[in-house]
Amino acid sequence: MKYLKKWYINLSIQRKILYCTLGVALVVLLAASVSQYMSASSIVTEQTRKQSAGVVNELSVNLDHYFDMVRNSFEYIANNSTVQEELESDEPYKSDGTELYSYYSRSGQIRRLLLQGYTSIYMKDIQLYGYNGANHLLANNREIHEKTAQISCELAEQAKGRCIYYNASEEGLMYMAKQIKDSLTMKPVGILRASIKLSYLKKMTITARDSLAAHIFLLDNDKNVLIESAENDATISDRSWIEKISGNTGEFLFTADGQGYDCVYQRSSDTGLTVVGMIPMSFLQKTARGLQKTTIMLILASLMLCIFLANILAKGIAGPIKRTSKAMQQFAEGDFSVRLPEGRRDEIGTMNSVFNQTIEKIEQLIKQVVEMETVNKDIEFQALQAQINPHFLYNVLDTINWMARKKGEDNICHMVTSISSLMRASISNKRSMVYIREEIKYVQDYLYIQETRYGDKFTSYIEVDERLNELEIPKMTIQTLVENAVIHGVENATWDCFLYVSGEITDGMAVFTVKDDGVGMSQEQLEKLMGTEEEPDHEAERTHTHLGVYAVRKRLDYVYQNKARMSITSEPGKGTQVILEIPMNGNVGVTYRKCDEPVNENNKKRGDER
Template identity: 35%
Template sequence: MRERVKNRFRDLKIFYKVLLACLSMTILISLVSGGITYFIASKIVLNKTIEQTQETIHQLVDNYDAFMELMNYRVNTIAFNETVQEELREEEDEETKSLQTESYYSRARRVNRLLVQMFYSIQMEDIEIYGEGNRVYFCSANDTDKPFLENEDKLIESARNEKGGIVYYNDLEESGCIQVVKQIKDNLTMTPLGVLRIGVRTSALERIQKDINFGSEGKVLLLDQNNEIILGDHIELSKQAEELFTDWYGNFQYEENNETYQIVYAISEDTGWKTVGIFPREVITNSTSPVQLATIASVTTGIILSIILSILMSRMMSNPIRKTVGALKDVSKGDFSVRLEDARKDEYGELNQEFNHTIEQMENLLDEISESRLLNKEMEFKALQAQINPHFLYNALDTVSWMARAKGEEDISDLVTAVSKLLRISISNKEEMFTIEKELLYVKDYLYIQKTRYKNRFEVQYTIDNRILSHKVPKLTLQPIVENAIVHSVEMSSKKTMLHISGYMEGEDIYLEIEDTGIGMEKETLDHLLKPSKEKVNLKTTHTGLGLYAVDQRLKYLFGDDYGITATSVLGEGTTIKVRIKGEA
């Protein structure tokens, strides 16, 4: 399966490969960056929410403390009041008590008026003073009679144990109030005189937090110093308060009933009460919805832009390749005039330059091949002309040779025999390569005929290294060169000409030189012999001059461009033609 996917991807067009690569990379980057952004934003929102909640909780703690400070002020005002002190200090009999109770200005009446003055029905349920002599002073907005409290003894005992300190007693189950109690002591002797109790309404505490908003599902929990609930619903959190609320303030996550909550709390240093803010984590999730939508929008926009940019980039990278493929198709159909834009400076520009250079080389090579074929055609045509009824010519020449020999004309017989050999070799198609030794024999037959024709107008010298005799060269390599020397030197010169034919080795290469002492040639004539042009050149001979060029092209075709013919000529001194042939390994 993996190999199949790999092969399918390999066979995709460059456009789709680049497109898939760019899209994969940009989409991955967009998703990762979007996820990181959302995570960081959610973290910031969470921290900000917790920070704001902590500020709110601390403000609630300050408000609760301020409220209870007011209650403490009222308690202390009553407890240290001189009238209350005197009233509780004196032991009165029943008759004196009755008279003072009925008198408007009696201490008992003044104590009661003080309680009424300190009483505030919105905040308090009642105020009560327990004297040591079982005297009771009571003030309430609901009933004139003192209510029955089951925990009264515990309240009085807790105040006495505190020895003058203010005690906050959670009495919600019995009276529905928070009881604030304090032992009243003599200001001078510090002897106990009684106990003061104020019943604080929880509605007053609820009013403090009424403007606090933790969302539709958020809530506030108020625990006393014993982790009993003062305000809020009973939840399992309160049972674990001892383990959870270990610092003066903090926050943590809490799970209950498969729901996750964020808890933020603070503990009052004055009352020891714990103010706890509770809100579901969904509140934070909902608050991050705009961030989530913005992240999705930005990621989507980024993906769309990446798709557009990836398509553009894929086209930019694949279009030059598509043009190159189209150009190659045109070349395969034979159109070598096609060229690619090579002005670019990037790798495509370099590729196009190499493509254009290669096509130019191919075009030149094809021209050379075509020209070589034309030369071969011309030579074949000439060979065909020379092969008109060859057997008839062979038989005729043999007959002439025997007739001359029968009459004692040995020179004529040798000449005819040489012509017959020369003709037989030139029109034979059996061998394309001759050894240098055989090629020299062919040249000697040719020169024998020419010496017979030109009598004593030239002489021939041979300097041949025996090591090269067994090496092979294309048939008729030396004969056209020797013929060129005869035509351009012997024919044109009025004096006797020397021909020097030499052969030697340099390294692995073989060199054959034909040097004459004729009249030499002009550069224009020599260039035309080596590379004929279509323009007519004023040559002082009827010879076509194709022989040297044909030999040079054949050698280059067989051995490479480093091989072939080179020529030098000096007017009035002669011409030297050098043939370089690749030796056999």
């Protein structure tokens, strides 16, 4: 142990990382693979068992449908007026099916009725008895087992109108019989009986048998075996499993002749017949065995991959450490030109970055001081210039307004005032949040400008609940939505358009709607409008607004902590509707904390002046 510890200490860092990584990976890989295999094997086996049970249940349903068809034929024949008349007649027809008779006679009509319910593929014969002596037989083979037929008729009499199913497997048949009653007096008048070929029922089980590689049994109401269907006519001699069947449905495990089986059974409540599927466990585990091989292959492939990755990991960690150690030695000797690569984003890359930054800061300290002084002067100049330019524009607009007013041009005065108001809102007003009454004023100024521009091409109507006047929202939010409505809805329309702006309180939310009946937008245009593309930096390249719908939505998400909602619906040729929902936070006039507005008296004063 001491030797092993010494050997490990003396290993290079690369080999230590390699061996430790491989050891941990191998343990985790084996544990995870075994656990995954056991879990997957259990799931696959259980799923296969459920599918097998579904096949058995489907076979039971198919048998029920078949017997329902025969039972419906019995009901039709028994309730037929001709049959009723024959069974109550004082001169009934007695025949074994060999006599000739008129097509239009009562006997001929009854024979045609029996033909409707008789099919030689799955029936041996069908016979109508009457307590008045009537006897109508339809069969390919005239041989009738009188004793068995008599027993089925007696059982039918005991059932008093219900269909009974009698096992005659020694004859290869199952008898089905029903007592016929007078439709008015409900007095018993006869018996309708048919013998069904077990070979046909056995054919119905072939699909289920082959798909499951199973033994299919059909039991009668007394749990006697009617048929056994298995590949190559194999049989299971041990029948003790029959005693485990109880209830209408279920499953259990059973071992016979050294082979394990999963027994699934389904009993029909109508016929009393039970379908039993004995599915070999080898069939259920067949998929799991394939999964076992796949798991082994994955373990081997994963192990090879672990060796490869562990080697890369060891080299990736040990190599940079060697380079860093060498660079630090050069730095200690006075070489300030040494640099380490900074392309990595891990801890080593961070360490290299810090090392390089330390050297650069020492060399560039004086240069940074000089550059900072220059930058400060530029900032001061730009600040003064930013104040001069807007004031110059305001003075020009005021001059135009004064000249228009002097000449009595009220429309021009109103237009210039609206433009000036919008410019002050977007340039001079540094507040990030404004009251709804202020925002609506921006919208009114903008719409006045556009209505003047387009003339009678469109009209607008604004309807906002007065309780929302003191609510604060991010500046130019509604104005941007209105501007987009004009740009995308009205500008390209060839008809007169109407723009509607509303604001109301619904369920504690301030709901604003901007709706137009303009040209609308396609889905592609709507996605582009909601997109994240940045608008051009130069004013000459901007065609409409400096705030896109995407920017408005992002700002609302930030201010209201993702509690504000905005939805846009549009249809080409019919218009566009934008619905904006902003939380009231409990009280009108109280909103969430402002995103970037400085809180001081100067801001408040400028807001009051505005």
